[in-house]
Amino acid sequence: xxxxxxxxxxxxxxxxxxxxxxxxxxxxxxxxxxxxxxxxxxxxxxxxxxxxxxxxxxxxxxxxxxxxxxxxxxxxxxxxxxxxxxxxxxxxxxxxxxxxxxxxxxxxxxxx
Amino acid sequence: xxxxxxxxxxxxxxxxxxxxxxxxxxxxxxxxxxxxxxxxxxxxxxxxxxxxxxxxxxxxxxxxxxxxxxxxxxxxxxxxxxxxxxxxxxxxxxxxxxxxxxxxxxxxxxxxxxx
Numbered sequence: 001x002x003x004x005x006x007x008x009x010x011x012x013x014x015x016x017x018x019x020x021x022x023x024x025x026x027x028x029x030x031x032x033x034x035x036x037x038x039x040x041x042x043x044x045x046x047x048x049x050x051x052x053x054x055x056x057x058x059x060x061x062x063x064x065x066x067x068x069x070x071x072x073x074x075x076x077x078x079x080x081x082x083x084x085x086x087x088x089x090x091x092x093x094x095x096x097x098x099x100x101x102x103x104x105x106x107x108x109x110x111x112x
Numbered sequence: 113x114x115x116x117x118x119x120x121x122x123x124x125x126x127x128x129x130x131x132x133x134x135x136x137x138x139x140x141x142x143x144x145x146x147x148x149x150x151x152x153x154x155x156x157x158x159x160x161x162x163x164x165x166x167x168x169x170x171x172x173x174x175x176x177x178x179x180x181x182x183x184x185x186x187x188x189x190x191x192x193x194x195x196x197x198x199x200x201x202x203x204x205x206x207x208x209x210x211x212x213x214x215x216x217x218x219x220x221x222x223x224x225x226x227x
Contacts, residue, residue, distance in 0.1 A: 008152060034215070043116070043203055043218030044155065088154050097167055098143060098207050100216060102154030 003027050006089055006103030015112055019076040023089035023103045026070065030091040030101075033065050035074045038086045038105065047087075048074060079110045114138060116219035118204050124225045125194055132190045133222040137206030144187050145216060146179055147203040148172065155203055161187060162209060194226045 006023045013019055021035075032051055036044035048063040050056045050072075056063045062075040072091075076083055089103040117136040125131050137144050142163050147155035158177070159169045163184035173179075176194075181187040191198055201223050205216035 004154075006154070041220070043205075043220045045218065046215045049215065090154075097160055097162065098216065099145070099157050099160060099168065100155075101157070104152065104154050 001026065002104075003101050004089060004091060004103040007106055008104050010107040010109060012109045012111060013079055015079060015081060015110055017079050017110070019074075019079050019083070019108060019110075021074040021076075021087050021089075021106050021108070023072050023091075024070055025072070025091060025101075027091075027093070027101070028070070029093035031094050032092045033063070033072050034090040034100070035061075035063055036088040036090055036102075038088060040085075044088055079108075081110050081112060084109045116204055116206055116217055118202075118219035118222045120222060121220065122223045122225070124227065126227050127196060128193055130190065130192045131194060131224060132188055133202050133204075133224075135187045135189070135204030135206075135219060137186070137204070138217055140208065141206035141217070142184065142209045143207045144181055145205040145207075146187070146189050147205065149201040149203055149221070150199075158189075191224070194224075196226045199224055199226045 004025045035048040037047045038044040050063045050065045053065050053067045060077045064073045086105040086107045088105040090100040119134050145160040146158040149155045161181040176192045179189045201221040203221045205218045
């Protein structure tokens, strides 16, 4: 079993929809949780970062972490075609040189 | 451009050949990471450096793989006697050692195709 599980999709939604992306994990040592966005043939870029449990909002994006359930989510409001990409959850424990463990990524397509 | 730079962007080679990839991190970032990403999967950690010291290597990094970071600046990843299973995107990332966010700044990757 992988340390981080993520539904690979693909997920197709109409423009303007609310998108919910999720990951579960098994390693209780994970304290830092991130969402990266990866466009086709590009490297991942950091979208959201959360430390421990709680919510964080940045524009149309909201990240949630529930450590008791080992479950993290990313919500995208008013989705746009430009949001079409692969979304990777990533997490790390304290220390460890910032080494990240990634999920498989969820491929999202926002259609006009 | 001040981002992470990787070369070559795409390499096609025959099985058994050696290949080398180069990564130039963001200036003043003292940590440098190599990840491998196969189709439909997330990046998998291979190794990382703090300055010139290689501090951790994944079990994925077989003895055919070697990474160096001379003088703590650019890094090279060499794969000897390539196999078809080595076909993947090799991603380099860097980070400032003091960052609490853990943000890694990725390059655009070097895609390896082994025929």
